[in-house]
Amino acid sequence: MFQISLPQSLHPDLPLTALAPMQDVTNLWFMKVIAHYGSPDYFFTEYFRVHDTSRLNRSILAAITENDTGRPVFAQMIGESIPDLVRTARELCRYDIAGVDLNMGCPAPRIYRKNVGGGLLREPEKVDRILGELRSTVNDRPLTVKMRVGFENTDNFYEILDIINCHSIDLLSLHGRTVKDMYHGEVKYNLIAEAVRRVDCPVLANGNINSATIAKQVLSQTGAAGVMVGRWAIGNPWIFNQIRQALRGEAIAPVPLVEVRNYIDRLWQTPNLETIPMSSRVGYLKMFLNYIAVLVDAEGDFLRLMRKTQTEVELLNLCDRILLADSNENLANSTDSSL
Numbered sequence: 001m002f003q004i005s006l007p008q009s010l011h012p013d014l015p016l017t018a019l020a021p022m023q024d025v026t027n028l029w030f031m032k033v034i035a036h037y038g039s040p041d042y043f044f045t046e047y048f049r050v051h052d053t054s055r056l057n058r059s060i061l062a063a064i065t066e067n068d069t070g071r072p073v074f075a076q077m078i079g080e081s082i083p084d085l086v087r088t089a090r091e092l093c094r095y096d097i098a099g100v101d102l103n104m105g106c107p108a109p110r111i112y113r114k115n116v117g118g119g120l121l122r123e124p125e126k127v128d129r130i131l132g133e134l135r136s137t138v139n140d141r142p143l144t145v146k147m148r149v150g151f152e153n154t155d156n157f158y159e160i161l162d163i164i165n166c167h168s169i170d171l172l173s174l175h176g177r178t179v180k181d182m183y184h185g186e187v188k189y190n191l192i193a194e195a196v197r198r199v200d201c202p203v204l205a206n207g208n209i210n211s212a213t214i215a216k217q218v219l220s221q222t223g224a225a226g227v228m229v230g231r232w233a234i235g236n237p238w239i240f241n242q243i244r245q246a247l248r249g250e251a252i253a254p255v256p257l258v259e260v261r262n263y264i265d266r267l268w269q270t271p272n273l274e275t276i277p278m279s280s281r282v283g284y285l286k287m288f289l290n291y292i293a294v295l296v297d298a299e300g301d302f303l304r305l306m307r308k309t310q311t312e313v314e315l316l317n318l319c320d321r322i323l324l325a326d327s328n329e330n331l332a333n334s335t336d337s338s339l
Contacts, residue, residue, distance in 0.1 A: 003170050003201060004142050007072035007098045009041040014247050015219050016226025017240045018042040018173065018204055019233055021076045021101070021146065024287070028063040029270040034233065035069035036266065038241030041226070043073045044146070044173075047103050047117075050079025050088045064095050072098030074144060078106060080116045080126065082133050089137045099142030099170065102134065107148070107179045118179030121151040124159045131167040142170035146206075146228075149191045150178045157191065161198045169201050173228045176207040183208075183231070193222040204228040212239065212246035219247075235291035236331060237263060254330040260296060261323040264289070264316075282312055289319075295332045296322065 009016055019026060019034055021044035031043050045063045048056060064073050075097045079085050089100045104127065106117030113119065120127055135143055145164060150157050164172055174195050176187040187207035196203045202225030205218050210232040218227060233239050242252045267288050276284070286306065293303040302322050309315040 003168050006142055006171060006202065007042070010039065011244060014244055016041045016202065016204060017243055018044065018226065018228040020044065020206060020228045020230030021046055022230055023047065025234060027059065028066055031063060031067060031069055033266050034237050035071065037237040039069055039071050040240045041071065042098065043069070043071055044101055045073060045075050047076045047078035048088060050077050050084045051081055052084055054084060054088065056091055064097055074099045074101045076101040076103050076146070078103040078111070078116050080120060082130055085130060086133050086137050089134055093138060093141065097141070099144050100134065100138045101144040101146055102130070104145055104147035105175055105179070107182045112179055118148055118151060121147065121156060121160065121179060124156050124163060127160055128163045131163060131169065135167045144171040144173065145169050146173040148175045148177055148179050149188055152178060152180045154178065154191065158198065161195055165200050171202050171204065172199055173204040173206050189218055189221050192224060196223045202226070206230070212242035212252055215243045216246045231291055234288055235295045256327065257296065257323040257329045257331060258327060260292065260331055261319055264292070264319055278312060282310065282315055285315060298332070
């Protein structure tokens with residue numbers, strides 16, 4: 001079986017960029033916000049949960065059906081029931097999706113304990129059966145996989161890479177940590193390089209791509225076809241443009257903190273926010289500010305004060321005080337890679 005061509009990238013002369021799928025983050029509104037600041041080549045949805053009674057989640061589906069960013073959107077699934085994964089993939093293919101992506105990397109214990117997401121990496125035989133059935137179903141557009149280098153260790157890594165080759169997967173997004181590593185510890189970029197050499201499809205390097213400089217280094221080190229950025233794009237939605245600037249050898253344009261303040265306002269304008277209780281609205285914005293604060297204030301004062309706020313007035317006033325205090329201050333372009 002031949003591999004299927006991937007959607008056209010924004011800049012065919014440059015490596016690919018993708019926004020990593022993140023549950024409760026990469027919804028339609030966040031995709032629009034990211035696109036405003038400089039779109040990646042590809043978007044991936046939050047995962048559609050797949051089980052015997054599952055139906056396509058309407059809000060996740062909106063990231064496909066109402067998406068006006070002009071960029072391809074891959075629909076991600078998470079599950080282990082082969083008949084239901086096949087059924088869901090068939091349903092998703094009725095929509096204008098760039099492809100179907102299987103989540104084999106989610107490190108949340110409540111997920112992997114159900115033998116889905118990163119839990120699948122413990123069972124290569126199951127992965128083989130799932131990808132075989134999905135490849136037969138998804139035969140007119142890309143079938144892609146997002147995974148980690150292993151569950152607790154990397155014992156199954158090469159066997160699963162060979163399974164990916166066997167079923168002509170069209171794109172592999174590879175996070176260079178194990179499931180048990182979560183988001184801590186060293187990213188094994190050497191194993192991403194091994195995957196690049198071993199599989200026939202393009203590989204996106206994922207894991208702690210926290211700046212344009214790191215993205216360029218990782219691409220050089222791994223030979224990957226591109227990079228996938230997750231948490232760091234929450235704190236710095238300009239990162240995809242910055243990566244392109246770095247790859248072209250251009251100076252990375254500084255981002256004034258006043259623009260970061262405008263970004264927070266844009267996040268706050270998510271549709272239907274006024275229908276959500278205030279505590280939930282504040283919690284929603286804090287989810288993003290957890291990442292923004294790290295790039296604004298390495299000392300951690302902003303983060304500490306932000307977490308203490310209880311109302312949106314308190315929260316936004318704090319943002320004003322921190323971000324509008326000095327018009328010459330810029331967002332950090334690089335951060336401590338241990339975070």
